[in-house]
Amino acid sequence: MGTIKQFEDLEIWIKSREICNKIFEIREKSDLKKDYRLFDQINGSSGSIMDNIVEGFERNGNNEFRQFLSIAKASCGETRSQLYRVLDRNYITREEFDTEHEKLIMLSKQIGGFMNYLQQSDYKGSKFK
Template sequence: MATITTFEELDIWQLGREISQDVWDKFENSALGKDFELRNQMNRSSGSIMDSIAEGFERNGRKEFIQFLSYSKGSCGELRSQLYRAFDRKHITKEEFEFLKEKTITESKKIGSFMSYLVKSENNGSKFK
């Protein structure tokens, strides 16, 4: 397995970035942009998916990284719940809802799998060398 040297190389970070942009596009192109409270919550939770991965990676410790991946996974669930509200308020279509819901489920599973890998890893991170 190749060594990852930056968080930008991580598939989970890249997918988190995609999700964040997809959500932003909904603000720009639907009534969701006018529901300021929900929009702000969704902007924070979608951004937190990628930001928590980046922050955990940069801490250079396995246990801290796992902790921040847990925050990221939680943000996936938070965003998915907010997507239900956006759909229920008719801000997004059923197709848009399903597309984004599936992306957050995929991201959550990938993060969970990566966490499991790190739990089993013996590499504690560069700050412990």
């Protein structure tokens, strides 16, 4: 984490933003835009992934960052679950579902890996200098 100066440089944040934008694209091209409650839920959970990554990063301490990454990882799972509902209601094709589902699984694994890295790191965060 020593070379990362801002959250926009974090690969996990970049990928979470892409997922969040994809959810909005799905809404715009399907009847998901009429399913207000489901869109609100999946939009919120996908946004929570990127927002919790940032909130943890901005706290400048590894322990707090890991805590917020854990929340982001949980939001990843929540978004995956809601994506099934989007599929079941025929707002996306199986191919679109498979692509986004795989991205969410990979992001969840990356977040978990980053949490492990932070836990093993001797660097405790810039607020502890």
